[in-house]
Amino acid sequence: MTSLASITSSGMDLDDLTRVLLVGSIVLLVAVAAVRLSVRSGLPSLLIYLAIGLALGNAGLGIQFDNASVTRVLGYAALVLILAEGGLTTSWGNIKDSVAPAALLSTVGVVVSVLVVAVAAHTLLPLSWTISLLIGAIVSSTDAAAVFSVLRNVPLPKRLSGMLEAESGFNDAPVVILVVAFAAQGVPGGDSHAWWQLVLLAALELAGGAAVGIGVGVLGGQLLRRVAGGSSALFSIGVISLTVLAYAVGASLHVSGFLATYLCALVLANTGLPNRTSFQSFGSALGWLAQIGLFVLLGLLADPWELGGELRSAIVIGLVLLLVARPLAVFASVSWFRMSWRDQAFLSWAGLRGAVPVVLATVPLTEGTPNTEWIFDLVFVLVVVFTIVQAPTLPWVARRLGLTEQVHAVDVDLESTTLLEIGADVIQVTVGDDSRLHGVAVFELRLPTGANVTLIVRGSKGFVPEPHTTIRHGDRLLVVATSAVRPRTERRIRDVSRDGRLAGWP
Numbered sequence: 001m002t003s004l005a006s007i008t009s010s011g012m013d014l015d016d017l018t019r020v021l022l023v024g025s026i027v028l029l030v031a032v033a034a035v036r037l038s039v040r041s042g043l044p045s046l047l048i049y050l051a052i053g054l055a056l057g058n059a060g061l062g063i064q065f066d067n068a069s070v071t072r073v074l075g076y077a078a079l080v081l082i083l084a085e086g087g088l089t090t091s092w093g094n095i096k097d098s099v100a101p102a103a104l105l106s107t108v109g110v111v112v113s114v115l116v117v118a119v120a121a122h123t124l125l126p127l128s129w130t131i132s133l134l135i136g137a138i139v140s141s142t143d144a145a146a147v148f149s150v151l152r153n154v155p156l157p158k159r160l161s162g163m164l165e166a167e168s169g170f171n172d173a174p175v176v177i178l179v180v181a182f183a184a185q186g187v188p189g190g191d192s193h194a195w196w197q198l199v200l201l202a203a204l205e206l207a208g209g210a211a212v213g214i215g216v217g218v219l220g221g222q223l224l225r226r227v228a229g230g231s232s233a234l235f236s237i238g239v240i241s242l243t244v245l246a247y248a249v250g251a252s253l254h255v256s257g258f259l260a261t262y263l264c265a266l267v268l269a270n271t272g273l274p275n276r277t278s279f280q281s282f283g284s285a286l287g288w289l290a291q292i293g294l295f296v297l298l299g300l301l302a303d304p305w306e307l308g309g310e311l312r313s314a315i316v317i318g319l320v321l322l323l324v325a326r327p328l329a330v331f332a333s334v335s336w337f338r339m340s341w342r343d344q345a346f347l348s349w350a351g352l353r354g355a356v357p358v359v360l361a362t363v364p365l366t367e368g369t370p371n372t373e374w375i376f377d378l379v380f381v382l383v384v385v386f387t388i389v390q391a392p393t394l395p396w397v398a399r400r401l402g403l404t405e406q407v408h409a410v411d412v413d414l415e416s417t418t419l420l421e422i423g424a425d426v427i428q429v430t431v432g433d434d435s436r437l438h439g440v441a442v443f444e445l446r447l448p449t450g451a452n453v454t455l456i457v458r459g460s461k462g463f464v465p466e467p468h469t470t471i472r473h474g475d476r477l478l479v480v481a482t483s484a485v486r487p488r489t490e491r492r493i494r495d496v497s498r499d500g501r502l503a504g505w506p
């Protein structure tokens with residue numbers, strides 16, 4: 001079969017275009033259908049997308065692809081869109097109390113994880129210190145998207161969900177800096193930096209990336225308000241363009257473009273821009289497309305016949321990472337904030353790895369670090385094996401640690417112009433078995449002015465409640481609230497769920 005490399009080098013004709021569109025559309029349709037399988041199995045969809053790539057590769061349909069440079073370039077492009085989607089769909093109110101511990105977990109925690117894994121790799125495998133540090137840096141980035149894909153039906157406290165969201169946006173940037181630095185040090189005659197120089201370089205790049213991201217987000221958002229027309233579709237394109245611009249400006253200034261992208265998107269999503277639902281939906285669609293394309297591409301690059309040779313090393317590094325490095329990183333980062341041992345235990349187990357480590361495993365190849373071809377296979381196997389081990393157990397771990405909440409309030413995306421114009425949100429409330437909402441009449445909720453229970457779904461039927469309608473276990477409530485009173489509405493529902501109808505009375 002014609003290889004991708006030959007198509008790109010010799011040019012593409014209409015027949016090639018037809019084949020690419022045929023294969024691409026089928027892959028996307030299979031990927032969309034795979035989401036349901038992912039939900040039922042408890043495994044992140046990334047594993048299915050990787051499997052699709054392997055099936056299309058030289059061990060399956062025979063598509064030949066072995067270009068690490070193209071993979072890195074396309075991988076960085078996909079990560080920009082994934083980070084933009086993460087920032088655009090993150091509520092500042094959900095993460096603001098978790099920003100400080102998440103920032104430490106993304107910096108101090110990354111350093112602790114890198115050092116622990118490096119010591120283990122140097123001692124147990126054994127490898128040189130440079131390669132050991134390089135592997136430690138590559139595998140230190142977590143993927144909260146994988147965590148949330150298996151926890152979408154397990155309501156976590158805001159302190160944990162917010163920290164996982166914030167960590168996923170913050171930790172890619174310092175990890176990329178360390179991987180590139182260690183890969184360059186492994187090149188014969190390459191630049192060598194003392195540890196304090198690496199720390200200073202990382203701090204400057206992160207600070208610069210933060211400044212660029214916030215600046216582009218604030219100024220770009222003001223510009224969009226003035227020049228964008230009434231089309232929500234064009235406005236959405238403008239928002240995404242600003243997040244990409246933030247990366248390009250940051251990378252051009254040799255600061256962290258990834259952090260700039262995430263912070264720019266976070267600013268744009270939380271400064272009251274119009275058409276928020278539209279640009280969030282557009283960003284989510286691009287994020288899904290980037291994830292599917294990235295994982296399929298990584299599956300294409302992998303050679304299944306070579307992966308087995310790194311299974312032992314991958315298990316050794318993965319066990320150290322899961323049982324030692326991640327718990328120590330969590331303890332060193334969040335214990336200052338008096339987080340309970342249960343929270344720390346869950347954060348330790350929830351450190352799933354995803355696309356970023358596999359993409360970063362191509363960096364040594366593109367930087368010219370000698371004898372590092374096997375690192376990609378090791379990281380690929382590690383991500384697959386430990387995702388299979390960790391992902392299905394996350395809901396069970398959350399329940400065993402007593403971290404699930406009986407009342408779960410989440411945003412519901414609506415394409416409703418009326419709601420957008422009045423600045424309203426829809427809150428979905430699920431009444432759990434232990435919730436004291438059971439037996440409470442709708443009027444006894446005493447929701448703030450501007451909030452109202454508009455629909456109750458009981459079993460398979462929905463109905464509009466009366467003020468004296470009694471709430472029961474298993475009910476699902478849709479509460480419409482203006483954006484201004486939404487936080488008070490959520491607090492009131494949680495208070496009644498915990499303390500009953502008399503919650504709040506003296």
